[in-house]
Amino acid sequence: MNQNSADSSDGFVPNVCRLQLDVLKPHKPNAYDFSLALSKLDPAWNFIIEVLEIDENTETICLEVTGNFIDLEKLQTEIIELGATVHSIDAVETRGESSSLTNHA
């Protein structure tokens, strides 16, 4: 489900502007290539990747996405496509956006 497309009853739509995910990924693609692949999703989203832990075949990264109307489903699909999995959603920042404003954007 795309949470950003859901229009609330009082004319506001939720705008997810920051997401922090705990992601487990293989060593390849590395953090650089991983962020390059994700950045193709939306030019308005910014990605910050921090490698937290390195194991024999995998590494745990903290993926922080900032921007407007961040689509978790779209993000997760690409993460899975790259061979990684989302372990947990560690932080979310949202704000209500007027639907008339979003229609103009």
Added chain:
Amino acid sequence: MPSKHVANHQASQTMLNRLISLIRLSQSQSIIRRYFIVNGFDGALTMFGLILGFMLSSNSQISSVINVCLGAAIALSVSGVSSAYVSERAERKYLLHKLEDSMLTDLSNSEHGRAARFVPIVVAIVNGLAPFVISVLIITPLWLNEAGASWVSAPLRASLCIASMLLFALGAVLSNVAGIPWYFSGLKTLLIGFSTALLIYFFVGAN
């Protein structure tokens, strides 16, 4: 139509980029390069040996030499494709399962899964094409002579020259990997060719 050509060109570029990214992801560049050199070297040295054997025989017809060399090239090619595919597929499957165990998830629909399926095909094609292309290049003077090109007066010697040059070239290509001068690496592989020639001359020429 030009627009159709542009669309086709873009589609093939996208496919090529995708293939390159899968090869990079699976870190197969060095394996492909190794397979190309190893089997290309097999093809060059096999043709070198066959042609030298024919030169040492008293009456060998060019058409027979072409058939024997082409037969050997096809056999080398088929052997290269099948052996590389079977071994690479098994190896890639094993590595994918190992990664899936670490990730605790099914990766068959991810880029890693696609790489495990497509990279063995690419490796097999390279491994099969390398000896075939090199063999065809070596026997080109024989074909030209058979087709009536009178300027190829000594086709067997010309083929041997091409085989020697290709052996040198394969060595020179390896110099990038080994980090040694290209002429030194090329001379080393050429020396292997000459050692083979000596052995053949010793065993076949003595009869």
